[in-house]
C-alpha cells in the first residue's frame with residue numbers, strides 16, 4: 001500500500017505490504033490487494049466495538065451480522081460513542097469511524113447523483129425513492145491505501161454496488177482488461193490518478209469521479225476520547241440510507257479481486273459480504289528503506305517503544321529478499337539498530353509463494369524471527385498456516401486455520417492422507433464465483449462445496465501441508481516421473497552462487513519434459529566470473545554439486561544464467577510465459 005493506515009488502540013499494528021489482487025503495485029495479493037485491506041481492518045474493529053458495547057442479546061445478534069451495513073447498524077445502536085475513536089491512521093493522521101462513515105455517505109451521494117445518470121452511467125442509479133441504488137453495478141476504486149479508499153469501498157457498498165480495486169501499478173493494458181472484464185461503469189479515483197483514470201474511463205465508456213477527501217481527527221482532540229456529537233448526524237443519515245436501500249444480503253457480491261495472472265489472464269474473483277466479514281488483513285506500501293525505517297522508529301535503540309509501533313508484519317518471499325539486500329547495504333550502526341528494531345515485532349509472516357530455506361534462515365539470523373509461513377489464494381485469502389505457538393516447519397505451510405477444511409484429492413477422485421494430490425479447500429471466506437465465467441466456476445468445485453486449488457500437495461508425517469506447486473506450471477513430467485519444480489528450486493537455492501532460480505519443464509521428445517533451471521547468480525559471483533572471463537556457473541559444476549542432494553532424475557539438464565527473473569506485480573514468476581519464451 002502506498003499510505004499507511006495502521007489500526008490503533010486494541011488493534012495490533014499490522015503491516016502487510018502484500019495482498020490485493022487488484023489494487024497495487026507490488027502484489028497481486030498483497031500490494032495489489034492493499035487497498036481493500038484497509039476496509040477489512042475497519043470491519044473487525046467495528047465488530048469488536050459492537051461486542052464490547054453489547055449486552056448478551058446483542059451478542060447473539062452479532063453472530064447474525066452478514067454485511068457491513070448490518071455491523072455498522074448494530075455498532076451504532078449499541079454504542080455510537082465509539083464512532084469518534086480513531087479507526088485507522090494514515091500519514092500520521094487519525095480518522096474516526098464517524099468521519100469514514102460521513103465520507104462514505106458523500107461517496108454514496110456521488111454514485112447515486114442525478115448527475116451521474118445524466119452522464120449516461122446506467123439506469124441502475126435510478127433507485128427507490130429517487131435516491132438511486134446501483135443494483136450490483138461495479139465501481140472501480142483507484143486510491144492509495146488511505147481513508148479515501150476505505151470510504152470509496154464503504155460508499156460503494158452503501159449504494160448497493162460491488163467494489164473493484166484497481167491496481168495503481170498496472171500498465172494500461174491490464175487496467176483495461178480489469179475494467180472491461182468486470183464491466184465497471186463508474187471509476188472513483190483520488191486527485192493524483194484522476195487524469196489517467198479519466199482518459200481510461202473514456203476508453204471503457206465508464207463514468208469517472210473524484211473520491212471526496214476524508215477529514216481527519218484534529219490533533220488537539222484526544223482521538224481515544226468519545227466526546228462530541230460528531231457521530232450523530234452521519235449516523236442518522238447512514239441508518240436512513242441503509243433502511244432506504246434494498247436490503248443487501250450476506251450472499252450478495254461485495255468485492256471483485258483479480259488474481260495475479262501467474263498462470264493466465266487475471267480472473268475476477270467475486271467475494272461476498274459474508275465472506276469479507278470473516279477475514280482480517282491489512283496492507284501498507286512496500287518500500288525497503290521505508291519499512292526498515294518504520295521499524296526503527298517503532299523501536300528506537302534506547303529500548304523505548306513508540307505509541308504507533310508496528311507489531312506484526314507480513315510479506316511475500318521476494319520482499320524479504322529485498323529487505324535483506326537493503327539490510328546488507330546499511331552501515332553497521334544502522335544494521336544493528338535495524339536488527340534490534342525488527343526483533344521487537346511480535347510476529348512476521350510470509351506467504352503467496354514458496355519460502356526458500358536459505359531466506360528463512362538468514363531472516364532468522366538478522367531479525368530473530370522464524371517466519372510463519374502460510375498459504376493463501378485470491379479465492380479464499382488464507383487457508384493453511386504454520387502455528388503462532390508451536391513448531392513452524394520449514395518447507396511446509398502448516399495446517400488448516402480455524403473453520404477451514406482441507407483435503408487432498410488424487411487423480412482418480414479419491415481422498416488421500418498419505419499420497420500426493422490436489423488440495424481442495426472449504427472455508428467461510430471462500431469466494432462465490434469467477435466473474436462472468438460460470439463454466440470455470442463450475443469446474444472449480446467438487447462435491448460438498450470444496451474448491452479445487454490447482455495446487456499439488458502432500459502431507460508430512462505430522463499432518464503439515466507441503467505445497468509441491470501449481471499442477472499446471474510447477475509439476476513436471478520427466479521420463480515417467482512427476483517432479484516438483486519447487487522442491488528442486490529449494491535445493492538449488494542452497495548453492496553459494498545462486499541468488500534466485502526458476503525451474504521448469506521444457507518439452508522433449510524422448511522424456512516428455514526435461515528439467516531446465518534459470519539461475520540468477522549472486523552479484524559477487526558474477527563479478528568474479530567476469531574478471532576470470534567465465535560463466536558464474538556451468539551445467540557441469542551444477543550437476544556435480546547436485547549429485548548428493550538430488551536424485552539423478554531430478555538434476556537439471558539445461559541451465560540458463562540470467563540477470564534477473566521476470567516477476568509479476570506479486571513478485572511471482574509466470575512459468576507458462578517462460579516456457580513459451582524458451583520453447584521459441
Ligand SMILES: Nc1ncnc2c1ncn2[C@@H]1O[C@H](COP(=O)(O)OP(=O)(O)OP(=O)(O)O)[C@@H](O)[C@H]1O
Nearest residue numbers: 259260261262263352353354374375376377378467
Ligand atoms: N506459502 C506458499 N507456498 C507456495 N505457494 C504458495 C504459497 N502461498 C500461495 N502460494 C501459491 O499462490 C497461489 C495463489 O496465488 P494467486 O491467488 O495470486 O493466484 P496465482 O496463481 O498467482 O494467479 P492466477 O490464478 O491468476 O494464475 C496458490 O495457488 C499457490 O500456488
